[in-house]
Amino acid sequence: xxxxxxxxxxxxxxxxxxxxxxxxxxxxxxxxxxxxxxxxxxxxxxxxxxxxxxxxxxxxxxxxxxxxxxxxxxxxxxxxxxxxxxxxxxxxxxxxxxxxxxxxxxxxxxxxxxxxxxxxxxxxxxxx
Numbered sequence: 001x002x003x004x005x006x007x008x009x010x011x012x013x014x015x016x017x018x019x020x021x022x023x024x025x026x027x028x029x030x031x032x033x034x035x036x037x038x039x040x041x042x043x044x045x046x047x048x049x050x051x052x053x054x055x056x057x058x059x060x061x062x063x064x065x066x067x068x069x070x071x072x073x074x075x076x077x078x079x080x081x082x083x084x085x086x087x088x089x090x091x092x093x094x095x096x097x098x099x100x101x102x103x104x105x106x107x108x109x110x111x112x113x114x115x116x117x118x119x120x121x122x123x124x125x126x127x128x
Contacts, residue, residue, distance in 0.1 A: 002035070002117040004100050009122035012090050016126070020085040022100030022119050037106035039115065040074060040085045042096040042124075049099065051110025053085060063109050068094075090126045097121045 003025035010018045020040070039054030053064035053074035062074050073086045083100055099122075101115035108114060 002102055004102060004117055004119035006098075006100055006119040006122040009098060009124040011125045011127065014090060014092055014126055014128050016090050017086070017088045018090065018124060019087065020098055020100075020122055020124070022083040022085075024081045024102075035102040035104050035106075035117070037103045037109050037115075038074075038076060038083045039101050039103070039106075039109055040072075040083075041099045041101055041112060042094075043099065043121075044096040047096075049112050051112070052098070054106075054109035055083070056109075065110065087124070090124075092126050092128045094124060095126050096124060098124055 004022050005025055006022050012018050036057055037054050038057055040052040041049045042052050043049040051065060052068055053072050055062050055074050055076055064072060071089045075084045100119040102117040103115040106114040
């Protein structure tokens, strides 16, 4: 069983930056051993959960949504068992709950139903 823990989100003004982290609680089940994608999703109030940026754990390739391209970067630090999302040039429309997720056999990186393990979520609020 993989458990993903997100310490917390944060608040920023438009144009600012935040970094989210997500740590796997059991190293022997590190997602890159048993999963093929580690991905950040966001969910705004009353909206569907959507993929933001994902990392193919075996190749290191990253994909992201058009809305965040050039502003958000996903990365991992294997020694710390941690996935990051660096968010720059934040916009008010980035305000949402952010979730990290790990999937064993992900077909489409942004499809939430392909993921088995989820963090508890971190609130990000961007003010104008």
